[in-house]
Amino acid sequence: MPPKSDLPQGTLDLLILKIVALGPLHGYAIAQRLQQISRDVVQVTQGTLYPALHRLENRGYLAADWKPSDTGREAKFYRLTAKGRTQLVSETENWHRLTRAIGWILEAEGGLR
């Protein structure tokens, strides 16, 4: 198993928004998708995932509908709202800007060593 990494602060919200942007999903599927996409590096416990989902719903970035699912039971499907989409765009930009900046710093440091 590859080593597990902690997610930097705030990035879980960004990842959830990104995943849900592809189409409405329930919590379990979001957890699976997170794991798949990150090739098992990022593992999120339920104790982190669900509070994050509820927080995003509370802020209006996500909306939820109860719909019949493959199990026959109704499941809670999250989808991205317009507000969430805007947030996703700006957060993605922020992320890129930040990682680029961190990259520069790390390269500069390496030169000095």
Place this chain on the structure above:
Amino acid sequence: MRWLSRLLWRHRAEAQLDAELRDHLERQVAEYVTAGMSEPDARRRAAIEFGGLEQVKELCRDARGTRWIEILLQDLRYGARVCTRNPSFTAAAVLSLALGVGANTAIFTLLDATILKPLPVEEPDRLIELLTDRGGPHPGNAFNYQSLQYFRERATTVDVIASHQSTFFVAQGGGQPEIGTGQYVTGDFFRVLGVPAAHGRPIHAADDRAGAPIVVVLSDAYWRDRFGGDPSIVGGTVTIDSQPAHIVGVAPAAFRGLVATQAVDFWLPLSAEPLIRNPSWTSSAGYKWLQLVGRVRAGHAIAAARAEVAALFHAAVVEPEVAERGEAVRPRVQRWRAVVGSARSGLSTVRHEYGEPLFILLAISALVLLIACVNVANLLLARAATRRHEVAVRLSLGASRSRVVRQLLTESILLALSGAAAGVGLAYGLCEGLVRFLATTQQVTLDVRPDERVLAFAALLALMTGLVFGLAPAWRTASVRAPATALQAGNRVPGGRDRRVLSRLLVTSQVALSVMMLMAGGLFLRSLQNIRAIDLGFDSASVLIVTTDASRSGLDAEALRAMYRETVVRLSATAGVRAASVSQVTPIWGGGTEFSVFVQPTGSVERRETRSVYINWVSPGYFAATGTPIYSGRDFTWRDTPSSSKVAIVNRAMARQYFGTDRPLGARIESRDETFEIVAVAGDAKYLDVREAIQPTVYLHWAQQRDEHLLQQNVRGGQFAIRSDLPPRSLETAAREAMRSVLPSMAITKMWTLEDQLNASIVRERLLSLLSGGFAVTGLLLAAIGLYGVMAYSVARRTHEIGIRMALGAQPARIAGMVTREALLLTSGGIAAGIAAAFLLSGTLRALLYGLTPTDAPTALAVAAVMMLAGLSAAYLPSRRATHIDPTVALRTE
């Protein structure tokens, strides 16, 4: 409003949360089963991976943002359950707090209604009041018309307006006239104050001109009461003192005049005064009757307005006074100074009368609240000990300490709010009673319904007290070592050493606070006793005082003289009446006249000295009616007439000080161009105030007043004094009939007893001793209950120890002594601290005490004795219980 709807749909949200998380679990289980696990294994593994379902739920609830409200509701529900489970604890706590909050709220309500609340006018902060410092305890607030005119013409930084309150006969459409309270105001009164009319228009400057028809603006209350709140009344006419007046408007409901305690029925322009009052005061240079208020003009600083008023004062007030009363008064009048006060909350008269006592009472009632808080804190501490187990269990189960403290504080605040709610109800009743009590002086119409200011005050008190008395016990409870205490047997009563120290400290401070209040109450009570014991020089029992107004009679001086004589004669002849008289003032009425006279001691021709004396114009029978003895000489008779030689009676102080003898009969007193011969010496009777030293006083014959003086006197109203063998109030009807039969147009403006008059003059002392005494008793009771609680708890905690002692042969008396000694130790510590604190703070009371100093030793001793007794009583039951402990039972409980 998402959080609100979610809060309302809490149950559904909870169900959905549960379903969502279970769905996740089921899917995981299904996946493991698909991967080949057995169902139980899959379930176990999924559950382990998921972590605690309840913990995840808790985190989700946190994330929803309605957490604090949910916690609050949960805490409140739990708190209410705890409170109802211990009804006696809750009752004791709520009652203590209700007394504390009630006392504070009642006094605050009075203070707010009389003094603090700003006038409902535009920018009340820019209103100033013009006053004159004449060297007395309070500055005077009356000016004559000439002073008003001078200020209005010269002042550039301030608009000066004037008002004057008087009683009138008001009749509607030919109906019976009835007495109403009206105010003469300058034409710009409403404009300068910024008070619009609720209906019609206010009084305008054009209404306040000589020759203008009389207009009247009604107050909202009067309009509703007498005109049924009918807006079409505007444009109609009422008759005021036989003069038709046009109703032009109705004032807004909030505006009741410039004095909070006196409601005004209507307002008239000042120019109506000469048409109504005869002789008019507008044209009289000597009489001061107008209350002046100014609004600082826009663009000017209030300080500039003050400076300007002070600069104009000499020319506006001092010079006219000297011109009117002669150069002899100049040295005295020269010392008068302008005082400019804030009129933000109206005229200062009420502030002078009640301000200081109310602030002191507020401080004392704050002590009641403190004692109540300490009581509740002690109760909570005792309960905290029994709740250690519960709290320990909750801490062990993962509750955070702050969460537990929050829960306990919520309970305290719940208690405090319940206490405050009960206290506001209590305060309302107390206020009504107090207003009735104050109303003995005058018609006090004070609005003391608890408004939002008062409710906010009570709520703030409740929150503060909840925090004050709740914090320490809550912290202490939450600081238990969780699992250790949780595992101990739950039903033992533990009690750490520091808890005992804390609760003893609390109860000692309670005793100290109570002692301070007892000191204040005792001092005020003794001060009142001292005042009551003053030799008044008159006999206040069984005298009816009737104040009259015959100014509408239209009689000339000759006819008035005959009318007053006839009335006195007829009253004297009424069955049960021993003596009757009419006079300018009756003793302790609160007003009078000071006059400069020349005295010529007997046998001396050349010595003529100017003296300032009190003057009273009295009819024959005055001394018998008021119960003032005549030591030598004769009383006035009706045979003394304006044409016979002028007579005077002086009091003994005057005789001794100015004539050097007890019998200066035949000596002369001169005033301006009149000479009076002394025909008798009367006893020294108090004149203006009970507390003042006896001043030289001259009594002159009512019937010998000069014509214009009698007419003036008549306008101010004569005061009849009627002494009888019957209860004075029973003579009211007879007095009314006697007066009506002589002069039907004579109005009776007030009817009460000389005893009432006396009580009214010391209303401040009575109010202070009554309330501070009541508060002190309340505080004493609360402290005794607190002491009892601590002692009872101490005995309960030591049951085991006492059982062993008894088993080893200790005598019951020894056990009782042990408990009593502990109580006495706590009490005497509190007494020492309380008396020390009372002595330290005593300076503030000095000015309000009569005949004793604030560090009065007898009072302190009595207070200590009372408190000691209360401490012993509080210890009695617990010590009895201690002696009745059965060793076998006590040891078995272990």
